[in-house]
Amino acid sequence: MTTQPMPGPDDLPEGGGAATDPTRDQPQPEGWPARSGQDYYKGPVRLRGRRVPEETTDERLLRNDGKSEFVHTDPWRVMRIQAEFVEGFGALAELGPAVSVFGSARVREGSPAYTYGLEVGRLLAAEGFAVITGGGPGTMEAANRGAQEARGDSVGLGIELPFETGLNDYVDLGVNFRYFFVRKTMFVKYARGFIVLPGGFGTLDELFEALTLVQTGKVSHFPVVLMGVDFWSPLLEWIRGTLVEEGMIAPGDVDLVRLTDDPREAVRHIVENPARGARARPVG
Template sequence: MSAEADIPGSKNPKFRGPIMLRRDRKIGVGTTDQHLLDERGPADWVHTDPWRVLRIQAEFVEGFGALAEVPRAVAVFGSARTTPDSPEYQAGVAIGGALARSGFAVITGGGPGAMEAANRGASEAGGYSIGLGIELPFEQHLNEWVDLGINFRYFFARKTMFVKYAQAFVCLPGGFGTLDELFEALTLVQTHKINQFPIILFGTKYWAGLVDWLRDSLLGSAKIAPGDLNLLHVTDSVDEVLSLVLAAAEQRAEMDAAGTMGDQW
């Protein structure tokens, strides 16, 4: 006799699709088809975790499908609170335009402020202007300069699109959202999850405190390696932004031709 035969309930497992439950574990009432075809009952099932998995899957499918044929692109981040009359807004317009004229699509979070500026610069230069929006508790619409827009429910699905379809990140002065994208990219490059991915901080005065803290606190206490600081480029020059992006794109093309790039996803 097998050891399993001595375990109560082991001979009478219950199944729901690929899920098996033994002993007195609960599986619910009825079959999956019954729940699908029975239109009666409460609607709160659409808020359960299994259903959310399908929504998450749908966001990835929609995003991949919409962006699959987009030309090489650069993601530009920055504060939604940046005003149109500010130097930061004008820098965003200039960066978006310079990237578009060099054949890069521009991807932003699709909102106002610095994001709008980069989208506007790309659109006015005749380039491909993309906005990846996010559902928020407060009202926010894709800005009018977006040519291709996608609205996401989930931050992690949206962030995957930025990393997968952009060849560089440019961070204009911004808040928590910009910092989130910045450190996500830094972590992925540091751990070699993505290759040849310049991360550019635009605005030396704005980013100086953060860079000093990274050097003095993180590197100073050996929490990061000396070379990790070289993953960041800080500049006030639109021309330098473009130069860094073009150099990385050229190196990426050489690696692709040599077959050494690998599959990042």
């Protein structure tokens, strides 16, 4: 039996030959040239007309003209994003019970917020929790410092920003990310709870994303603690007086957070309301 060769691109009728072209419904191998009016396939994607590229994928791949635009295309970004997830999962998979601590990068040592972070980090480590922060200065540094000084696991998840100076000196396990959403996935995935210190837009973003995930059942119902009564009370009053009153959230949604000035109460709330799995084992 003689096998007939598959028609090549020069065997196709002009204009694509919709009625007589025996290969019109078959994807063309990637790299074939395409005449105007023919279907051009890039994997599962079909292109026609002006969208047919002037160069094949192989030509672009083998071209050595010093250009690197391909590393800025969306398909390439997908690979970068995938790589960031793999790196993050690989680095944190064996971390054990952890709590994410959020807060401002702008506060200085000696401020109330810094003191909160320092004490929270120490107490969490004493209870057997790893402490995960954004790895920056301010309250993040304080929580990492407290965990490290208590001989606990101190983790920093950094982010690529033009004004960031890198991970603070108290991070023992650090991972840097390009993409906020990958980084925030790590904060949630590996945490048994959240302690939120005073902070700005970034802190609010992390807080409300966490509350949304809990409210909608995307993650286990786990404890969220706000540290700083004077700082957070106006926000909670607005939530009760506006969001609840206008029917935007259920009255019980306000109970997703615990407000306190006491680091011991904050950590105790985490310990007594474990999100999933076994309780952390206290150090010593």
